Amino acid sequence: MNKIKVFVVLCLISTFAFAGGYRVSTQSNKQLAMGHTGVAVVNSADILFFNPAGIVHLENKLNISAGGFGVFSDVKFQNQEFGTTSETDSPTGTPLYLYATYKVTEDFSVGLGVYTPYGSNVTWPTDWSGSHLVNEIELSAIFIQPTLSYQLFDSVSIGGGPILAIGGVSFNRNASRTLTDEEGNRSNIGIEDSGVTSWGWTAGLMFTPTDRFSLGFNYRSLINIDSTEGTATFSNFPNSTLTPANGETSFTATLPLPAELTLGVSYKMFNDKLLLAFDYNRALWSEYNSLDLEFGNGATSINPRNYKDASTYRFGAQYAATDKLTVRAGYYFDESPVQSGFFAPETPRNDSDGYTFGLSFQATPKLSIDTSFLFLKFREVTESYDFYFDTGSPVPAPFEGTYKSSAFIAGLGITYSM
Amino acid sequence: MKNLNIKLIALFIASAAIVSCDEDFDNPIEDGGTYTSGEADFSKYVTVGNSLTAGYADGALYLSGQQNSFPNIIAGQMQFAGGGEFNQPLVNDNTGGLLAAGFQILPNRFVLASDGMGNPAGPAVFTGAAPTTDITNKVTGPLNNFGVPGAKVFHLAAPGYGALSGVATGTANPYYARFSSSESSTIIADAAAANGTFFTLWIGNNDILGYATNGGTFTNPLTGETTQALDHNVTNNITPSSYSSSDITNNNVFAGVYQQLVAGLTANGAKGVLVNIPDVTSIPFFTTVPSQALSPADPTFGPQIPLLNQVYGGLNQIFTAFGQPGRQISFSTTGASGLVVRDLDLADLSQNPNFVNALVPLVQGIGASFNLTLTAAQATGLAQILAPQFGQIRQATPSDLITFTAAPLLGGNNQQLFGTLTGAGLPVELAGALTANGVTFPLGDQFVLDEDEQAAVTTAQTAYNATIEGLALANDLAFVDARAALAQVASTGVAFNGGVLTSTYATGGGFSLDGVHPTARGYAFTANTIIDAINAKYGSTLPKVDIGAYSTIQLSDQVQ
Secondary structure (H helix, E strand, O other), X not given: OOHHHHHHHHHHOOOOOOOOOOEOOOXXXXXXXXXOOOOOOOOOOOHHHHOHHHHXXXXXXXXXXXXXXXXXXXXXXXXXXXXXXXXXXXXXXXXXXXXXXXXXXXXXXXXXXXXXXXXXXXXXXXXXXXOOOOOEEEEEEXXXXXXEEEEEEOOEEEEEEEEEEEEEEEEEEEOOOOOEOOOOOEXXXXXXXXXXXEEEEEEEEEEOOOOOEEEEEEEEOOEXXXXXXOEEEEEOOOOOOOOOOOEEEOEEEEEEEOOXXXXXXXEEEOOOOEEEEEEEEEEOHHHOOEEEEEEOOOOEEEEEOOOOOXXXXXXXXXXXXXXXXXXXXXXXXXXXOOOOXXXXXXXXXXXXXXXXXXXXXXXXXXXXXXXXXXXXXXXXXXXXXXXXXXXXXXXXXXXXXXXXXXXXXXEEEEEEEO | OHHHHHHHHHXXXXXXXXXXXXXXXXXXXXXXXXXXXXXXXXOOEEEEEOHHHHOOEOOEOXXXXXXXXXXXXXXXXXXXXOOOOOOOOOOOOOOEEEEEOOEEEEEEOEEEEEOOXXXXXXXXXXXXOOOOOEOOOOOOOOOOEEEOOOOXXXXXXXOOOOOXXXXXXXXXXXXHHOOOOOOOOOHHHHHHHOOOOEEEEEOOOHHHHHHHHOOOEEEOOOOOOEEEOOEHHHHOOOOHHHOOOOOEOOHHHHHHHHHHHHHHHHOOOOEEEEEOOOOHHHOHHHHOEOOOOEOOOOOOOHHXXXXXXXXXXXXXXXXXXXXXXXXXXXXXXXXXXXXEEEOOOOOOHHHOHXXXXXXXXXXXXXXXXXXXXXOHHHHHHHHHHHHHHHXXXXXXXXXXXXXXXXXXXXXXEOHHHXXXXXXXXXXXXXXXHOOEEOOOEOEOHHXXXXXXXHHHHHHHHHHHHHHHHHHHHHOOOEEEOHHHHHHHHHHOOEEEOOEEEEOOOOOOEOEOOOOOOXXXXXXXXXXXXXXXXXXXXXXXXXXXXXXXXXXXXXXXXXXX
């Protein structure tokens, strides 16, 4: 993989936060508008992401969808005991997706998808009260997924394909709660890596016993992003042999992009004008035990995470209101994978309620314009991260506070079929 | 149909506009109302005191120290409950040190240096950047912090204490000269003119501390001569202008001036806090170097014990013969023994010519131990050199407090005497043996706060504290028992989020590298202690600070 090209792509497709952990559920405008359901919804080429078994059900020979989102997120923090407050100033994320499918025969289709299912982009004010845990984090992962889908029986199709994941990370935090150089500047460690590639796979199954009822199942495997060629930068350390020296060094770290399993149904009624869908996601976050950084200069940073597997319950509906206009709405409840005592401000995500709606406008018989809105309300939570220790201290220094996060996402996409 | 399309799109846009509004906490503390000022009015906080109020640490006043001064921390928390701006006479840099018209008059701060191989070496003066704060550049603009390092209680009311012209002659204080309103102004008048609605007053520490840190002595800066400092509760001298910097302020002088200070600060009806004086034994300056410092396990000291006991055995007999049977010096081979110290309270036997004669056989014996045969004339000459060294010494008892300034001396030799002895032709080994600091060459009295001196300090401190607490009661002001708070840090330590704050030198977190002044974390603890007292007295609900977020000591190898 040509690193420079990958880097350019990463710059174009920066990613975002939302959903539990650093999973980002913005893989389709049509589907996001209906609660990001979709494992059993055959709407467009977007099904390639939701369930590769579904692309063989698309009626047209060639289907292409592409779209993007503007992500506006905000996290507020306060600690009432000490009167400390903070608020993120994260840059606007712009996730993109592109899917194309081609019907080779009536019962065999191929496709290619490029999408960004994981990412996080949180920017706290530099040197804020939790800066020893994180100042700024940017994770991104682009998945490239070639896909095959086959109609096995009249009512059963299967599909799947390999996934090439290209990951990048940039993370910055202060070395401790108090260490500074001689001028009083906080000692800081930043790490950066991009173009880290890794392979995974996905497979799905779709069961369509009637024209109205579909049941879908999809599994996407764990992909570990092993970062070994990045750069760690130590800055503002004092001129002392008691601390690491300033400058660049190497580091190693592994960030898991956990497996996800989805089961869902859809049902059409009122002359197929109304479609109702339900998806259940299970993200196998328990893979994420600890974020361990080992630096080339001998320093280490062990950060227990101890995530748990987490579920998301998605409900969506779409209604063909007129010949040209389809309206959609949805709701989902997203359970946080973060357990009590492990609530770190780098992914300050509690359980959340997502309210979605959107519409598609059929501009021409072949081209539809899709929009979606997601308003994601994370429930207010007072939590702590209990596993930070000052250098040499036998007792931890929990970082506690109340978090209130929200995100507003607006998306625009097109769907083209011929 | 087209109409319906437009309506649906309009509805869609309206919905998007509605849901995109900002989310906030159920009880956002930034909106106010979470914290209250009670009966107090924090709109203008004014603070008066000494180095502790100024934010002095690590032997200097530097920028981040001032930013972490306890008044600045308290002022930050007061802003949640109606507090206003808080201006301090900030210095320019984190180097510390002061200049007067370009010449450095006070040294840079201490940092903790390493040995160059990843181990801590000890405190050293930071040399990584030059000091840039010149006292001739007067601070202008309104101030809230009137803390002046070095100030004693009577200095706060002394006209001319901030005169630039008096700094060179020692009649004025360079820190106050930076921001005094005039050459004849007083600190208390300047502070009262600030017209605060709330104040803290913490003064009186230096009225005993100068005596204590100098071991009850005064060293004349011009002659270098060390004499006993005076306890003006004994002399009953009530004229502070005649006091030396090491003298203990008379209790009545203290009470009289302190009353004036309180009257000045409360004249406009302001509420406030009075803070009392901690024990000197709470600070690492007196608890880091043990008086029983001589261990037989020490590989350089241990093997010398038999010879030392032989020599001091002879000297002990001489002491007895000269009527001083109490001065018995010996070193244990099983446990730690006391350092040998000079005590200006003792009769100086070297004033008696017979003492030299008595030392002659002893000196010859020492020479013999080093295979050196001394003639009578040589032995007498050496005895004359050594008589002042041995004439006024005793062995430190467990109740003596050794000052932190003695630490660099221990394990070394008195270079001046070593030069004299080798210059007189003595072999290096013998000259070295006769000049070992704290063993054969006594630690000066300025390094030892003995029991009597401690009692003098405690007597004054108790009286000062009674005055402070009494005036707090009489004026209906909050009272902070800093003595109890620091005693707790020194005895059990104080647990905080991430550790335990103790007074152990360098590692305890509470005290800066000068051994006397708190670290930023120690000042944050002080601020919390005062906030507790304010809340208790005035019914306010000021939040405390997370002391673990405040720094302790600065590491750096940019030292001499």
